[in-house]
Amino acid sequence: DIQMTQSPSSVSASVGDRVTITCRATEDVSIWLAWYQQKPGKAPKLLIYAVSSLQSGVPSRFSGSGSGTEFTLTIDSLQPEDFATYYCHQAKTFPRTFGQGTKVEIK
């Protein structure tokens, strides 16, 4: 199975900050890497797919990059509505797997 490890597990940041979350896979996942945002009590929401493609309707302050086994989600100029938990997800092979999540908290 491909294991996905996110770092950090949590980050405290202020409105306007740039936040970077890293996701590492134990095997090459090619382009099959997506990022999701989840707020308490809500379903996850797709932000980025195919490593760096922005889902329709998602603000351009979100961006994704990386290749092979190391990927990054960047949030430029953090907004109040961005405080949430973020998950990476590999869809290259079964079983599909998610990172453990990164909680972005208000400093």
Added chain:
Amino acid sequence: EVQLVESGGGLEQPGGSLRLSCAASGFTFFTYEMNWVRQAPGRGLEWISHISSSGRTIQYADSVRGRFTISRDNARDSLFLQLDSLKTEDTAVYYCARLSGSGRHIDYWGQGTLVTVSS
């Protein structure tokens, strides 16, 4: 508008069974692959099952294989998950999720249904 509405969750005893349903609307259901993903209280997301658009290809996580059964009724735009031999560790919110037509990622999620396994 794409909508996925789960139902069927509730409280069940260990060893019991439940059947979850997901009603899909706003898209041509029979052309999309579907997944179930769960989230235990205070924990992260866990993928548990996949079904192809035709229903012929099915995959499971090791944690549920042999106990859970995914199925779909394309005539009724519905996805199902039969949960048998329930364990306390199956307690979670269960999400129905659609896979993008152009890729393998999940692009839409239902609101989830809570399954609680407890004596």
